[in-house]
Amino acid sequence: MSGLFRVFEAGERLLVEQAELLRLDSREKLGSFAARFGLGALGALCVFTAWLGFLAAAVVAFDALPLGTRLALAALAQLALGVGLIAAARSRNKGDEGHGDA
Numbered sequence: 001m002s003g004l005f006r007v008f009e010a011g012e013r014l015l016v017e018q019a020e021l022l023r024l025d026s027r028e029k030l031g032s033f034a035a036r037f038g039l040g041a042l043g044a045l046c047v048f049t050a051w052l053g054f055l056a057a058a059v060v061a062f063d064a065l066p067l068g069t070r071l072a073l074a075a076l077a078q079l080a081l082g083v084g085l086i087a088a089a090r091s092r093n094k095g096d097e098g099h100g101d102a
Contacts, residue, residue, distance in 0.1 A: 055074050055077075058074060
């Protein structure tokens with residue numbers, strides 16, 4: 001009977017150790033994901049501020065036009081770019097719908 005007890009005890013220790021390894025591995029993966037997400041968010045912020053700087057430079061560069069016209073043209077360019085990107089995303093999404101695993 002004591003041999004059977006030792007087998008169960010060893011199995012229990014093995015399960016506890018496996019759970020601890022899984023916990024440590026999950027913590028490491030979570031830290032790695034958080035670091036990648038943080039760097040990606042910082043990169044997106046830099047790209048966004050650069051884009052705003054580009055728009056401001058475009059508004060200043062065309063100083064021959066009235067300020068209202070320059071701002072309207074910048075807004076129109078943003079609108080056209082946004083609509084184009086949304087249309088591209090929608091057409092790409094529709095193309096992916098037909099390629100599902102059956």
